[in-house]
Amino acid sequence: MSTREQWGTRAGFVLAAIGSAIGLGNIWRYPYVLYENGGGSFLIPYFFALFTAGIPILLLEFWIGHRYRKAAPYALRDLARGWSWLGWWPAMVCFVIVTYYAVVLAWALSYMYFSFGLQWGDDTKAFLYGNFLKLTDSPSVVGGLQWHIVLPVVIVWAIVFFYVYRGVRKGIERANKVMIPLLLVMIAIVVFRGVTLPGAVDGLNHLLTPDFSKLANPQVWIAAYSQVFFSLSIAFGVMITYASYLPKRADINNSAFITGLANSGFEFFAALGVFGAIGFLAHVQGADVKDVASAGPGLAFVVFPKIISELPALNELFGVLFFGALVLAGLTSAISLVEVSIAAVMEKFSWSRQKAASIVCGAAFVGSLVYTTGGGLYYLDIVDHFINAFGGLLVGLLEVILVGWVVKKTAEARAYTNTMSDFAIGSWWDFCVRYVTPIVLGAMTLLNLVKEFREPYEGYPLWALLTLGAGVAAAALIVSVAFHLSDARNLKPVSHGKQEGM
Numbered sequence: 001m002s003t004r005e006q007w008g009t010r011a012g013f014v015l016a017a018i019g020s021a022i023g024l025g026n027i028w029r030y031p032y033v034l035y036e037n038g039g040g041s042f043l044i045p046y047f048f049a050l051f052t053a054g055i056p057i058l059l060l061e062f063w064i065g066h067r068y069r070k071a072a073p074y075a076l077r078d079l080a081r082g083w084s085w086l087g088w089w090p091a092m093v094c095f096v097i098v099t100y101y102a103v104v105l106a107w108a109l110s111y112m113y114f115s116f117g118l119q120w121g122d123d124t125k126a127f128l129y130g131n132f133l134k135l136t137d138s139p140s141v142v143g144g145l146q147w148h149i150v151l152p153v154v155i156v157w158a159i160v161f162f163y164v165y166r167g168v169r170k171g172i173e174r175a176n177k178v179m180i181p182l183l184l185v186m187i188a189i190v191v192f193r194g195v196t197l198p199g200a201v202d203g204l205n206h207l208l209t210p211d212f213s214k215l216a217n218p219q220v221w222i223a224a225y226s227q228v229f230f231s232l233s234i235a236f237g238v239m240i241t242y243a244s245y246l247p248k249r250a251d252i253n254n255s256a257f258i259t260g261l262a263n264s265g266f267e268f269f270a271a272l273g274v275f276g277a278i279g280f281l282a283h284v285q286g287a288d289v290k291d292v293a294s295a296g297p298g299l300a301f302v303v304f305p306k307i308i309s310e311l312p313a314l315n316e317l318f319g320v321l322f323f324g325a326l327v328l329a330g331l332t333s334a335i336s337l338v339e340v341s342i343a344a345v346m347e348k349f350s351w352s353r354q355k356a357a358s359i360v361c362g363a364a365f366v367g368s369l370v371y372t373t374g375g376g377l378y379y380l381d382i383v384d385h386f387i388n389a390f391g392g393l394l395v396g397l398l399e400v401i402l403v404g405w406v407v408k409k410t411a412e413a414r415a416y417t418n419t420m421s422d423f424a425i426g427s428w429w430d431f432c433v434r435y436v437t438p439i440v441l442g443a444m445t446l447l448n449l450v451k452e453f454r455e456p457y458e459g460y461p462l463w464a465l466l467t468l469g470a471g472v473a474a475a476a477l478i479v480s481v482a483f484h485l486s487d488a489r490n491l492k493p494v495s496h497g498k499q500e501g502m
């Protein structure tokens with residue numbers, strides 16, 4: 001077996017981890033989550049989640065990747081015999097996510113183009129759902145492929161494929177070294193414009209005014225944990241895979257803190273710009289901030305085009321900057337999402353990177369086509385809801401149970417990362433991994449399950465929820481177990497080579 005690919009520089013690894021973390025979730029999800037869950041007071045559950053689960057699990061995954069130097073399924077198998085399914089599962093989840101994530105990027109790319117001449121017109125809602133998506137009346141009406149959306153999807157996949165095909169150092173690292181600094185510059189301009197617009201202060205007041213009564217609501221704590229998991233890309237196999245490309249000596253503790261804090265800093269910064277701009281729109285329309293605020297596609301493709309049209313000057317430029325920022329943030333996340341599967345199948349089938357990248361990206365592209373149909377937005381919404389409800393958090397829960405209670409390696413992990421890091425992590429980390437995180441995640445999983453059975457998500461028809469939602473999530477798990485079983489059959493004795501710092 002040839003030697004494992006490696007990052008060229010330490011900054012390359014940290015930038016790639018940050019690039020995976022910073023994505024659509026930071027720009028279109030976080031601001032609204034913050035607003036809806038108590039504003040300033042939400043920072044309490046948020047930072048609690050970040051420091052008890054976010055950064056500790058990030059450290060744990062960096063350790064697993066660095067220690068075992070394999071793709072997620074095999075790193076986990078080496079950590080604990082019989083657990084490779086826990087690496088295949090997030091790999092499948094990432095594969096499903098990237099099929100629709102790429103489509104959202106394609107929409108953003110189209111809107112970059114629509115910025116020229118502000119082609120969305122006055123009724124941005126009608127433009128999005130009618131003219132652009134051609135959304136059908138219900139999920140049962142598929143509505144055929146929309147070729148004007150297939151085209152940008154092809155472009156997005158071509159870019160992602162280009163970088164993962166070229167490998168870790170020449171592809172992924174390079175993409176992040178170019179895209180992340182560029183993204184920061186673009187977002188800084190957008191945020192600066194957002195907070196200096198008339199009415200911005202009103203938006204920021206709505207965003208930040210604390211509502212401490214919300215802290216008593218468990219849903220607010222669930223929102224904090226879900227945001228931290230998705231936004232930091234933890235429990236998705238990404239961070240294990242990326243850390244497996246580190247050189248023997250690497251400052252893991254520092255990298256985990258930098259990644260976690262950079263991601264949170266970015267989303268908080270973005271939220272200021274988003275709500276400044278929302279305050280401006282409310283001001284212009286004589287409306288209330290709460291009637292203008294939204295998240296997801298509604299925020300990015302209905303509210304923002306309106307804001308962009310209303311700007312006093314340089315409208316087209318700000319359109320390109322905003323949608324361009326979405327595209328860049330999303331591309332680096334999409335690259336990380338496919339890399340999890342690529343690394344895993346490269347090892348499973350002993351394929352070359354080129355072959356694995358071609359097959360994984362090709363298959364994911366075909367999957368993306370589902371969301372380019374007239375009913376695409378419905379399918380996207382349902383799949384996204386279920387795969388997240390039963391993907392990330394559950395994998396995170398199982399990971400901490402595995403390390404904290406099954407193989408009982410928290411002390412070993414901490415000793416390992418401490419010997420090669422600038423500063424040492426104390427025993428609070430073990431406490432978080434063994435007690436705090438499993439208890440909170442366990443309670444959340446139960447609450448989520450109860451909620452799912454009580455009320456069908458968004459009132460979609462049951463058949464759609466069962467096939468697209470629960471069906472896709474279950475299929476991801478079944479395929480993972482199948483891969484696991486076939487791994488077990490081919491199980492050869494594994495050797496870890498010589499490990500330093502143990």
Ligand code: PHE
Pocket residue numbers: 020021022023024025026094230231232233234236238333334336337
């Ligand atoms: N963290 C990314 C975002 O905020 C999404 C992502 C999730 C990427 C899981 C990789 C893995 O948009």
